[in-house]
Amino acid sequence: MLPARQSQRLPQPPSALATHGQWSQPGLNPPMGYQPPPQIPFQPVPQTPYQAQTGLRISPYKMLVISICVLVVIIGILGVAAINASSKSGKQTNTTQKPAHSYTSIEATSTPVVVNTPTSVVVSTPTPVAVSTVVPEAGFLWCGSECASSGFIDEYPVGWQLTALPISTGMQFINPQQGDQVATFKSQNGATAAADQLLAAEIQTVYASQPGYQAPQAVQAATIGGETWATAGVAYMGANQAKEHVTVCVTVHQGKTFILEFQAPESQFAQVSTAYYNIMIGKFQFIQTGTP
DSSP, X not given: OOOOOOOOOOOOOOOHHHHHHHHHSTTOOOOTTOOOOOOOOOOOOOOOHHHHHHOOOOOHHHHHHHHHHHHHHHHHHHHHHHHHHHHHHHHHHHHHOOOOOOOOOOOOOOOOOOOOOOOOOOOOOOOOOOOOOSOOOTTEEEEOHHHHTTTEEEEEETTOEXXXXXXXXXXXXXXXXXXXXXXXXXXXXXOOSOHHHHHHHHHHHHTTTSXXXXXXXXXXXXXXXXXXXXXXXXXXEOTTSOEEEEEEEEEEETTEEEEEXXXXXXXXXXXXXXXXXXXXXXXXXEOXXXXX
């Protein structure tokens, strides 16, 4: 049998560092052309005292932030302490300097009371209208305040109905026993023509369209209430097929137009005029409205 072989390590070439170390030892000279490797200088990082003790590295920026925070905390603590000190001193001042109580004597005194008295109020009353105080004719009544607002007053037969006109200023007097016996009085502001022209316009407007209309033969003048009037008579067929006669009177007084119309059956017109219409014409008066 062959003897066991023992393992042997081959010698390794020395490293540059080891070789450099060998050549750097005293008494040894390096071979020709040998240059030692360059050495990198070691520059240690400066450490703060805190880093030197703890071994932690803190940047200058963080140190600045920490310093500011610490300064703010210190200022806050000092401010709170100052406020507490001032409040304590204020309490002590209030405790030591209390004002002395002053007592005022109260006496019962009688104070005059002002009582508001009602003030008299001036109430404007309407101006009275001139109404005739003359005793009316027997069987007649005065149309005073009812007619005064239209600028006239007159008498009308007892028992006749007194009615205000629905579409014009004036009054209408109707015999309730016979409805076609009617006296109509009108007044209109702002006369725009002469009396005869206004008469023709009134006849044309009211009666010309009536059945059996007969135009007036002539226009005459009459004096009523101290004023000259233009008058004319017309005829037409009434609802009961009876011929109706109407005398229309028109005048202009103080810039206003006044119209009087007297109607009755033609067969009775003369009798009705004598009994009623002639008296009404004779008692007609103009008045100035709004004067005492």
